[in-house]
Amino acid sequence: MGIILSSIPWVDYLILQNLRLWNGSLSFQYWQKPGVIRLTKVYIFNVTNPDNFLNLGEKPKLQEIGPFVY
Structure with a gap:
């Protein structure tokens, strides 16, 4: 289905027009003000016990760092 759609030039054109960001486009408005x-x-x-985890097969003891929020 994807191969058939990508071989139709107007489908490619519509996809590219909606993906491009330029001032005044609908996608730009959604990007600017989501x-x-x-x-x-x-x-x-x-991993606080890396040697035992790697060499002896113990379960890893994990210390959580974060969360870091962006």
Whole structure:
């Protein structure tokens, strides 16, 4: 289905027109003032027993660092 649609030139044209950001386009308006606040939360975990985990097969003991919110 995707191969058939991508071989039709007007479908490619419509997709590219809606993906491009330029002043006055609908996609630019949504990008400039999104309707939903988007937050990204990043959690990082530190393995506190790396030697025992790697060499002895123990379960890793994890220390959570974060979240970092952007």
